[in-house]
Amino acid sequence: MAGERVETDEGRYDYAQVERKWQEAWVAADMYRTPVAGNRPKYYMLTMYPYPSGDFHVGHWYAMTPADTYARYKRMRGHDVLFPIGFDAFGLPAENAAIKRGIHPRVWTMGNIDRMRAQLRTMGTMFDWAREVVTCQPEYYRWNQWFFLQFLKRGLAYKKHAPVDWCPSCQTTLAREQVVGEDRRCERCDTPVIRKDLDQWFFRITQYADELLSFDGLDWPERVKAMQTNWIGRSEGTQFRFEVAEESFDVFTTRIDTLYGCSFAVLAPEHPLVERIVTAEQREAVAAYTSQATRESDTERMSTTRERTGVFTGAYAKHPMTGQPIPVWIADYVLVTYGTGAIMAVPGHDERDFDFATRYGLPIPRVIEGGELPYTGDGKVVNSGPYTGLDSEAAWNAIADELERRGIGRGTVQYRLRDWLISRQRYWGTPIPVIYCDKCGIVPVPEADLPVILPPDAEFRPTGESPLLHDQAFLNTTCPQCGGPARRETDTMDTFVDSSWYMCRYVSPHDEAAPFDRLAADQWLPVDTYTGGIEHAILHLMYMRFFTKAMRDLGLVSFSEPALRLRNQGIILGENSEKMSKSRGNVVNPDDLVARYGADVVRMFLMFIGPWDQGGPWNSRGIEGIVRFQQRLWRSCLDAAAASGGAHPADAGLRRALHQAIARVSGDMDRFAFNTAISALMTLLNEVGSYRDAGGNSGELLREVMSALTRMIAPMAPHQAEEMWRRLGGSGSVHLQAWPEPDADQLRQERVTVVVQVNGKVRDRVEVPVDAPEDEVRAAALASAKVQAALGGRPATKVIAVPNRLVNLVVG
RNA sequence: GCCGGGGUGGCGAAACGGCAGACGCGGGGGACUUAAAAUCCCAGGCCCCGUGAGGGGCGUGCGGGUUCGAAUCCCGCCCCCGGCACCA
Numbered sequence: 001m002a003g004e005r006v007e008t009d010e011g012r013y014d015y016a017q018v019e020r021k022w023q024e025a026w027v028a029a030d031m032y033r034t035p036v037a038g039n040r041p042k043y044y045m046l047t048m049y050p051y052p053s054g055d056f057h058v059g060h061w062y063a064m065t066p067a068d069t070y071a072r073y074k075r076m077r078g079h080d081v082l083f084p085i086g087f088d089a090f091g092l093p094a095e096n097a098a099i100k101r102g103i104h105p106r107v108w109t110m111g112n113i114d115r116m117r118a119q120l121r122t123m124g125t126m127f128d129w130a131r132e133v134v135t136c137q138p139e140y141y142r143w144n145q146w147f148f149l150q151f152l153k154r155g156l157a158y159k160k161h162a163p164v165d166w167c168p169s170c171q172t173t174l175a176r177e178q179v180v181g182e183d184r185r186c187e188r189c190d191t192p193v194i195r196k197d198l199d200q201w202f203f204r205i206t207q208y209a210d211e212l213l214s215f216d217g218l219d220w221p222e223r224v225k226a227m228q229t230n231w232i233g234r235s236e237g238t239q240f241r242f243e244v245a246e247e248s249f250d251v252f253t254t255r256i257d258t259l260y261g262c263s264f265a266v267l268a269p270e271h272p273l274v275e276r277i278v279t280a281e282q283r284e285a286v287a288a289y290t291s292q293a294t295r296e297s298d299t300e301r302m303s304t305t306r307e308r309t310g311v312f313t314g315a316y317a318k319h320p321m322t323g324q325p326i327p328v329w330i331a332d333y334v335l336v337t338y339g340t341g342a343i344m345a346v347p348g349h350d351e352r353d354f355d356f357a358t359r360y361g362l363p364i365p366r367v368i369e370g371g372e373l374p375y376t377g378d379g380k381v382v383n384s385g386p387y388t389g390l391d392s393e394a395a396w397n398a399i400a401d402e403l404e405r406r407g408i409g410r411g412t413v414q415y416r417l418r419d420w421l422i423s424r425q426r427y428w429g430t431p432i433p434v435i436y437c438d439k440c441g442i443v444p445v446p447e448a449d450l451p452v453i454l455p456p457d458a459e460f461r462p463t464g465e466s467p468l469l470h471d472q473a474f475l476n477t478t479c480p481q482c483g484g485p486a487r488r489e490t491d492t493m494d495t496f497v498d499s500s501w502y503m504c505r506y507v508s509p510h511d512e513a514a515p516f517d518r519l520a521a522d523q524w525l526p527v528d529t530y531t532g533g534i535e536h537a538i539l540h541l542m543y544m545r546f547f548t549k550a551m552r553d554l555g556l557v558s559f560s561e562p563a564l565r566l567r568n569q570g571i572i573l574g575e576n577s578e579k580m581s582k583s584r585g586n587v588v589n590p591d592d593l594v595a596r597y598g599a600d601v602v603r604m605f606l607m608f609i610g611p612w613d614q615g616g617p618w619n620s621r622g623i624e625g626i627v628r629f630q631q632r633l634w635r636s637c638l639d640a641a642a643a644s645g646g647a648h649p650a651d652a653g654l655r656r657a658l659h660q661a662i663a664r665v666s667g668d669m670d671r672f673a674f675n676t677a678i679s680a681l682m683t684l685l686n687e688v689g690s691y692r693d694a695g696g697n698s699g700e701l702l703r704e705v706m707s708a709l710t711r712m713i714a715p716m717a718p719h720q721a722e723e724m725w726r727r728l729g730g731s732g733s734v735h736l737q738a739w740p741e742p743d744a745d746q747l748r749q750e751r752v753t754v755v756v757q758v759n760g761k762v763r764d765r766v767e768v769p770v771d772a773p774e775d776e777v778r779a780a781a782l783a784s785a786k787v788q789a790a791l792g793g794r795p796a797t798k799v800i801a802v803p804n805r806l807v808n809l810v811v812g
Numbered sequence: 813g814c815c816g817g818g819g820u821g822g823c824g825a826a827a828c829g830g831c832a833g834a835c836g837c838g839g840g841g842g843a844c845u846u847a848a849a850a851u852c853c854c855a856g857g858c859c860c861c862g863u864g865a866g867g868g869g870c871g872u873g874c875g876g877g878u879u880c881g882a883a884u885c886c887c888g889c890c891c892c893c894g895g896c897a898c899c900a
Contacts, residue, residue: 012850182896182897221816221817222816222817223815223816223817223894223895224816225816226815226816226817226894226895226896227815227816227894227895227896229815229816229896230814230815230816230895230896230897231895231896233896233897233899235899235900237900251900252899252900253900254899254900255900266900308898331898332898333898333900334898334900335898335899335900337899338899338900339899339900342900343900344900345900346900350900351898352898352900353900355898414899414900415899416896416897416899534894537894537895538895608824608835608836609824609825610824610825611825613817614818614825616824616825617824619823619824619837621837621838622823622824622836622837622838623837624837625835625836625837626836628836628851629836631850631851675824675825675826675835675836676825676826676834676835678835678836679825679826679834679835679836680834680835681835682835682836683834683835686835689852693853753831755830755831757830757831757880757881759880759881760830760879760880760881761881762831765831798880799880800830800880800881802830805830805831806830806831806881808830808880808881809880810880810881
């Protein structure tokens, strides 16, 4: 660790030499090995592991620099810190790139990982590489398979024939979460998805729908919580039965108070009952409508601007309250995938039902007072038999009670959340560990036979069928139960399975007996602070929460949430405030920046731009300010190392500025306000400059100040701080030093400046002894000519005094 | 439509209900230099008065309110960004 001194050119800081030297020294000293079973409090800092796309762009730097800075800060604050890294190495881009270049996805992926590891080292990050996790390796993905088998045993994994979303470009099914926007596009490639009916594997995330709505005890951004809450989409309502001759169907409604206003019912065209109740006269029209509705894409069907259409089935249901026959229609505005796939239509109090009734001449009764029809608000219930006169809420409860008493209805909760479709018809993923036997049916691969290895030589080009289907050696196997010939499942898992539990793998990344070691998990987990992009607000972050709850119910962990605190970085835009992209020509390459400015400057500038969750445009001139700061810092350091003067009248002021800075920077670091932490350090350095200008040259004080400043800047500029620490005579690594503590005594001043207001307007400032009694402050204020002028001879009727800050004189 | 986050100088931004604009960028003035770069110093919201030191008014998207005092809290709007949406 005892690095040689770097020769400097007339005091100019040579970042290239210093950074190279310390990066090598840190590796040699194994600086960032995670402590094993320390007696200091633990801190698990986690940043979302990157996808090995080939090169880090400046957005990765923006994401990772504060995470690294915070991990370093927590270590200096006395914690044992776990700060691991790995690669999210399965997934479509590897296949696509491999197809384009004719190389194997593994070769492409592992080559990228090598390059990205080197880039991460140039950032000066303190990742513990001994714990690196690469998800495309069998040592990792075997545990995906193991989890799948545990889920299967518990009914948390199941196979179902269902209408699913298919991306025609990626040639695979997708989870509902991977279909985005009003026009339902593939999250990855932006192609509109189509609907297919397929047998697919699902994880039963809906079992945790209610629990996923609770964020108690979590310090997560409001927008992430809101997005997940929206996505889960909980509605409380009533489910009840309509009878149609010998048949019946259930409907779900959130407005049971409007039941008397139900003048017809609507089934989704795909509803299984349609075929059984349709009358002979209507059969042809219904069949025509249904086949057209199924042929239409979701985009057309979901359009809110189109006319509502439907067809009468010829059947009548019995209104559960009035006993009146009401017509049963089919219409594509009722979705088979939500609720029961059937609704009671209340045209007087629902806009969609109103439009439909208007178009087809159905009656539109009013049962709630207020407004023009359709009136969708609450109010007094009318035309509702015995419930007439109640307000909506009372009627809601009373009608629901009656339905329940009569055994035809009950209060239920519906969620928009769907189970997580994990099957993918692609090559580069974890094989699903299931075997199909003609005799025994679906047979799980025995745990002892894991991992089911992804065959390295399969033809991986996408065809719409699973590539593994064409790999005979993989496909054909024997049944673990009867020993007869059998076939393997050829779909692979969604890569979001990999990232749902990787935070656990880091605690014991080489464990061969279990996905993770229970003792190590109890020591480190859950994650204390998790950082990453907002784009994962629903996908990864919800899946990870689901997995954690499932792991808890499997008895694997004792906590219910994976990460206690979440912080999302914003997006760094190009200099023209547009999204960075090659086609726009506004991409900022971090390697070029590091070559030109050094890692420390890039790190500091990215944190100085503004609040981290806000992102913002790159500013190639702004970075020069950080370069100047770096050089000033360096000169002040050399200066302090050489200073030999004694005590000076300005000492107290500088010492106070130091302790103010310590208090400020500590608070800013705690709350992830890196931009203001850096400005506080700049202010302190400016104070050092003023002290020198005033003639101060106390060697002892300057070294004390610069030592604290060096330690405070160490998490942000790790290389320069390490070099400065040596120049100031420090021993050991600066990164193993204790964070400076503010000293309240040093913050005390003899005299303070108090603002004097008259009627809330600032009129003057007076200097008084610290903690001066109110009388004295008031007297000083009244002694001011400016204050007297503002008072204009009127006496103060009221005096508000904030000690050491402000006095406000109120006149009539 | 529902939900969440925003709106402060030329720009990026600061500000436990208590001096709005810290810190930095850019531009302006000056020092050093033959000159430039680098570095350092000064001024720096807008408007008005004053030759000047200085003084006054206005000012945090808009309109109200609470308060001795509001960028900050409350009510009602406008605009921008993000999420959800024929979800019954």
